[in-house]
Amino acid sequence: MTTAISAEGIRKRYGDVQAVDGVSLTVETGEFYGLLGPNGAGKTTTLEILEGIREPDEGRVELLGMxxxxxxxxxxxxxxxxxxxxxxxxxxxxxxxxxxxxxFYGVGPKRADAMLERVGLTDSAGILTDKMSGGQAQRLSIACALAHDPELVFLDEPTTGLDPQARRNLWDLLKDINAEGRTVVLTTHYLDEAEILCDRVSVMDHGKVLRTGAPAALVRDLDDTVRVSVESGQLGAEAARELFTAAGAEIANLEDNGVSLSVSTRAPGPILTVLADQGALRGLEVRGATLEDVFLHLTGREYRA
Amino acid sequence: MSTAAPAVEKVEKERASAFLNLSRVMIVAFVRDRMALFFVLLMPLIFLVMFGVLFKGATSPHVKVAQFGPVQVLDDIQGPGRADLDKVLTITKVPDEATGLEKVRKGTLDALIETGPDGQPVLHFSASDQVKAGAVQAVLNSVVQQANQDATHQPAKYTLTTASVEDNSLKPIQFLTPGLLGWAIATGAIFGASLTLVNWRKKRVLRRLRLAPVSVAAVVGSRVAVSLLVALTQTAIFLAVATTPAFGLKLTGNWWLVVPLVLCATLAFMSIGLVTGAFAKTEEAANGINQLIILPMSFLSGSFFPLDNSPGWLQSLSKVFPLHYLVTAAQSVLSRGGGVMDALPAMGGLLAFAAVMTLIALRLFNWDDA
Incomplete structure (x- = not known):
């Protein structure tokens, strides 16, 4: 694989704020890469430096070798x-x-119209852009970014403000774009989106990259508890605790709130076996950690406006 | 070397299409923006009609005089002399003095003439309208002088022969056309440049342009070309309307010089718009700042009325505004027989102004709000 983007030690300061504080990253050709982080983490500035809109105070950036x-x-x-x-x-x-x-790219109207069709806007082609819905505007925006058939695509929060249908619809489009061999760099607030779309993500905060890797690998590394829950009334809480302990399960937390009996553990195997033996699997749900947990673990739970 | 040539050619072609497409975008946006069309094309014409009617009334020397009882000097004038008098005076007989004076006081009549106790004519006039007061005194004075002379039965020793010189005083349409046209062009060009800049920056179109392989020349050039086109359209419409018989503007030989003048002035106004557009963060702010510049500039440059009678310091102040040079030079070439030498210094000044303001605008320029 060849490298589409390589950045080394980029820094950018605005007055007293060190917006980007030594970011290094590499994106391979054909990769779907996500840049995550809370507001003010330095994502946007990093993206702008990569795109060539801003000059870094320090560091070196190369896009497609230039x-x-x-x-x-x-x-x-x-x-x-x-x-x-x-x-x-x-x-x-x-x-x-x-x-x-x-x-602007010397691309004729035919290809432009074809791109409009590609994002499903042919029927809305005659609508003034300020009358378009959020989803239509985002699609048009993506179509405009793709009209000249670029090898490397930057997407800045493409699904912000869209309803669930429009988001999923757009995800399909983004997956297709990537499947055609284009390198895609995405910033997003939605961690489910990054988990579904991205080959690799970097979590940023305070101008630094905290962790980079495949979403699944990051979740695994977190080594968080798994939450198993079933419908209440099939097994008493005390009885359950005894059975689970007897089966050798280490229980982090166990509670019955009258709706569900929930157990948190790092080793869900024995617990599932017990529940199956007791015939208490009605409403079974097993929830592992998500990228969101990784994100919160890395960047903290503190609210930032 | 052989591979470089087609690449260059391709770049040239792309630039041309970006230029044309950007120009098209701005023309389409302008034509679809009813407000912009109204303010830039229609409102100046409405002003031309309004001011034209207004000033026509104000400069008419015709005065209305009430006559109470017999007044010999007036009653003696008959025949062709009477017809001449009626051209400048409308004489209405009033039944009593009090009613007549009341009408003069209210301003429905300009003066009342009657015969005094000593048999001499007495004129009562209102001093509120000085032009009319002066006119009515002058007319009746000359009537009395004529009567005196007739009474002596001697031929007049001196007679004044009048000969009109090519109008030194301006007819309303002669200053209204260049004045309001200048105002219209200033409005169009300043708003065109500043709102485009603010809107494109706010909507991040500037950033998008920067990320596309478009040359700065294509972006700036298209905006300038569209503004020049708008200004020429304004000029054509204005001259077409002003030269109709209803308005009666007579163009003199070198009137075509107004075209290069308008083009230079448009560049000067656009440079003002670039500066305000660099300052203002929103369209609303740009609107306010622009009006704050355009209105005083128009008044002080004689767009709405001539400044000949204003104090000297005001006339000096007006010389800092590019509009002053456009209005003065356009007045000269449009209808007062001015030639190239009247237009050239103004054009040079306007271009110099544009250059200085553009440099300032460049220093203030920002791609983004952030």
Whole structure:
């Protein structure tokens, strides 16, 4: 595999704030890569430095083997950037918008219209962009980023503000884009989204990359408890505790709230065996840690506005 | 070397299409924006009609005079002399003095003339409208002088021969056309540049342009081209309307010089818009700042009325505004027979102003709000 993006020790300071504090990362060609972090973690600045919109104070960035800063016209046609919705011209329809953006790359109207069809906007092509729904605007925004067939695509929170149907619909589109061999870099607040889409993610906070890896690997590394729960009334809480302990299970927590009997443990095997032996599997649910737990573990639970 | 040539050609072609597409985008946005169309094209015309009607009334020397009882100097004038008098005076007989004076006081009549106790004519006038007060005194004075002279039965020793010179004083349409046109062009160009800049920055279109292989020349060039096109459209519409018989503007020989003047002025106004657009963070703020500049500039540059009678310091102050140079030079070339030498210094000044303001705008320029 060849490298699509390599960044080494990039730093950026705004006044007193060290927005990016020594970020190094590598994205391989064809990879779907996610950049996660709470608000103010430095994701956006990192992304902007990678895209070549901002100059880092320190460090080195290479995109497709070229430096993105200063503005590099040989590189620009090979990358596509999707902004959070609404970076459109006023008073233009969807079709006029994508044709205009395509023209900047010397791409003709036919291909632009084909891209519109690809994201399912052909029927809405005549709508003014400021009259479009959030999902339509995001699709148009992605279509505009892809009209010139870039090898490397940056997506900044593409599903923010969409309803669940629109999100899933967009995920399919993003998966397809990646499946065609394009390298995709995504920032998102939705960890389920990163877990589903990304080959690898980096969790950032305070301007630093805290952890990088495949979502599943990060979850496994967390070594968190698994929560097993069944419907209440099949097995008493005390009886259950005795049976589980007898079977050799280490119990972190056990409770019955009248709706569910829940057990938290690092080793769910014996517990599941006991429940099966007792015929108490009605409403069985087993929940492992998610990327969200990894995220909260790494960045803390403290609320930041 | 042989491989480089087609690449260059391709870049050139792309730039052309980006330029044309950006121009198209701005024209489409302008035409679809009813408010912009109204303010830039229609409102100046409405002003032209309004001011045209307003000033027509104000400059008419016609005065209305009430006559109470017999007044010999007036009653003696008959025949062709009477017709001449009626051109400047409308004489209404009133039944009693009190009613007549009341009408003068209210301003429905300009003066009342009657015969005094000594048999001499007495004129009562209201001093509130000085133009009319002066006119009515002058007319009746000359009537009395004529009567005196007639009474002596001697031919007049001196007669004044009048000859009109090519209007030194401006007819309303002669200052209204360049003035309101200048105001319209200033509005169009300043708003065009500043709102585009604010809107594109706010909506992150600027950033998108920066991430596309578009040359700065294509972006700036398309905006300039569209603004110049709008300004020329305004000029064409204005001159077409002003030269209709209803308004009666007579163009003089070098009127075409207004075209390069308008183009230079548009660049100067756009540079103001670039500066305000760099300052303002929102369209609303840009609107306010622009009006704050355009309105005083228009008044002080003589867009709405001539500044000939205003104090000297005000006239000096007006010289800092590019609009002043457009209005003055356009007045000169449109209808007062001005030539290239009247237009060239103004054009040079406007371009210099544009250059300085553009440099300031460049220093203030920001790609993003952040």
């Amino acid at each position: 430096a993105p800063w200063p503005r590099n016209k040989a590189l620009l046609p090979r990358i596509g950037v999707q902004f959070q919705a609404s970076a459109f011209f006023d008073k233009l329809t969807a079709r006029e918008t994508i044709r205009t953006f395509a023209s």
